[in-house]
Amino acid sequence: MSHGFSIGVVGGGAAAVCLIDALARARGGPGSITVFEPSPHLWRGRAYQVDTETLKVNAAPDDMSVRAGDPGHFERWLETRDRVVGVQEGIDSRSGVRFAPRAVYGEYLEQSAYTALADLRRQGWQVNLIGESVEAASRTADGVKLRSGRGNVRSFGYVVLCVGGDGPKDVYGLAAAPGFVADPYPVLGALQEIGDQDHITVVGSGLTAVDIVLSLAVRGHRGRIALVSRRGLLPGVRQQPVPFTPRHFTRERMRSLARRGRELSLCELGAIMRAEFRDAGADLDAVVSGILRADREDPVDRLRCELAEVDSPRMGLRILRHAVPEAGPDVWPLLRARDRARILRAHHRTVMSLCCPMPPDSAAGLLELFAAGQLANHSGLRSITPSPGGGFDVVAAPGTGFTTDRVISAVNAAGSRIPAAARPLVSSLTRGRAASRHPYGGLHLARATSRLTVDGRPDPRLYGLGDIGAGTLFFTWGIPSLVDRSTDIVAAILGHAEGLTAARPADVLVAT
Template identity: 45%
Template sequence: MNIGIDIGIGADADADADAGTDSDIAIVGGGAAAVGLLDALAAEQDGTSAGSGTLTVFEPSPQLWRGRPYGPDLDSVLVNAPPAMMSIRNGDFGHYAAWLGERGADHIDVLLGQPLVPRALYGEYLVHTAEKAIAALGEQGWSVRVVVARVTGIVRRGARLVLRTHDAHEYGATQVALCTGGGAPPDLYGLTGNPGFTADPYPLADTLASVPAGDDVAVIGSGLTAVDVAVSLAARGHRGRITLLSRSGVLPRVWQRPVDRRPRQLTVERVSALREARGNVTLDDLVGLLRTELADAGEDFDALMAELLHIEAISPVQRLRRQIAAVDDPRIGRRVLQETAHTVGPHVWRLLPESDRVRLRRHLRTATSVASPMIPANAATLLRLLEAGQLTVAGGVQAIEPVHGGFRVRDEDGAHTAGTVVNAVNPQPQAISAAAEELVRSLADSGLATLHPSGGLNPADQHLHIVGDLTGGASFITSSIAGLAAQASRTAQALRAP
């Protein structure tokens, strides 16, 4: 890579724990969160830049800037949100759309009327954005380098934090941002090691390649990853039966066409103002803001809640048909909830009293399906597979066991067999990835951070920051690009602070 500044790619043989300038920032993890942070740091604010010094990004995988989801994969593995929600630049809803430009025309989701590109192509946007940010930071006087290494520990040594990598090198920093992402799907049925079982489905280009086209495939989970698996099997011409197995047997909702209206009441600014005026924020306050938001648009809050919370005993086919028919529904209610779950949600979650968080957690399934709906193109494929009888969505899964080179599944419909089982269980939002486990232990041991009781980490040192799913006590909804961009922007401000 030659972008005219000092970027060292590769493990640095010279320990530099004691070297350094006034502002040495280390970013641990080089995925979407890190890209959002670099972009926000590079942006000059009020005519001033973030200062200067060294900026070191640690990323052990070959998928620099793409993280877990946006590396090379099948073309059927698509981004899961329209362009305005995929901008990694906080507050600039057109940033990604502008990069995509005319290429978007080849990827229009007909029902949504928006381009939804393969995730690998979105990864190119992240790479481009990171490289532009690094170039801009270079022009501002920053020396930026990428170290291909896993960080295994951080300790404080005097005024500096010292990062240790898996290959026993040490690097000094004045501030550290952890951007290590979330966990992998948990193996709930202890199937790892059995032939025919895929513990982690991505990249699907690799994991589905060995699935015989006539095999009966059981997919554990019925969320967005399960949808990716079913749609990609169909795209590969799979002929065997596909069963999505979960406790609920409920598929995600379907995206609605974006409207040109952003929330005006349920915003971070309004929530912050309430907090400043009264010292706290409650769920009833949020309901109040949403009621006003909807009333301004001539809509009724109670009607929206009744629609969301009342799950009718109808078949997955009927439910999916209704959802697809509602793509064009002009009402803003679900759209506001969908967007604010990712933008306002992470900010407000920690401000709420625990009793309100408990109330919200009771609606985890509904909240997740509203916050992270599936794209209409995938919904249409699922509907086609369901109508053809090739796909089944089964609830009440009780057991999945290896038997005679295959698997026996017991669910609410009784027992059946599968030749292949693909694990598409959603990890807990604050699950810790295997790559970050050692680091997290070290931070807890050294007292630089504390483990949060409901998962993730809380910094205990003002020079340690977290962006993304490692954030302790964050909401139960997994980070989206929009949420990461907002968090990265706030973290960049904290890093700029003297």
């Protein structure tokens, strides 16, 4: 039996789940879909493995739904699970928002994937799950050939790269040093050998660093903990939600500008955002001033002030935290190249801190540790070197130096955004002129379809989803972004396949 066109999906994490759900809802085909994922964490990826329940997702349920157009999908799933297990987990005591344990969200991803695959089978699709990596790809006349790590070669009409993100960077070359933890996930395993009195240094001060510190505290760790980084900037604090619907800074408006071939200056962008703030009765200048002060304020004082604003009626930060992730992916390609470079160089970390805040209870936990003197935050990190007598020597500015027993890396992924395991695959595509690297990381994509592009020409057979689109896109990893891009990719694949079907007689159609 012919299964029409075929889709190969490289990677089986959260991005693949969003893609498969979008495909099942589209009611196209039937065809065949094959997912390649060598890790034992199928559908969960690195972030949502089985782990301690201390680790929470950093967004409310309506921002974590994998189903396009249905923000309540995850929340309904949680309510069903609550009735089964008899426990409601993750309610933040300060905001009333539910931040589910990441392991629980991993369950949701698993069930959503298998439900969508079952739906595809009922629609006549052939489904294959292959526990192998993909080492190389080559473009053919009517599709793409993939070669797995075991040497198996399979051909597909369409291929979607969902390779995920890289692990933390080993900035100081400590991989071989005893006491260094290169990857903190899963936390249960990474922290197992740490003594209760060990002095711990966490490299980084973002959300991963917060995970590590709070996990240590829950384990009853009594030794000192130091966060060390270049800037010392801590994540923001998520506020109590207030209903808000943008009128100016919207996805639809940005897509309309893109269709007209418009380029957007930072001044024009500021004017659009100013209109949004004006209509909401909010003060844009006050918010911008607060953002620009981030590097001049004490990070712990700033954290304390943000926690105090959890239930504030002021809308300024709420507008930015809603509008930027929502419409930001559509704004980014419209900006001038020099403006994109300026934002990445000077403001990337600040934007991430603003738009990826932590739950209020997490902030309160950090502040308790700071107040007790157990936790310290050091900026101006210069070096970390193994000490001849064991442990590590840490040097930060101004003139701050200390020794530590263990070092845990919580540094963001490598700037290339291509995970180490996927580099041979990406290299084969670039060598074959089927893909091109973006100077800001990832691969060049067509914004509207997420098709891989070379010299501005999009390939209807090859697509990228997730961090592999970094550079072309600004937000590549959040679930709303993955859902949005998945819908675009499915529409592009089905539209192309339907065009081919209409262009040639059915009796000569063969599965690619």
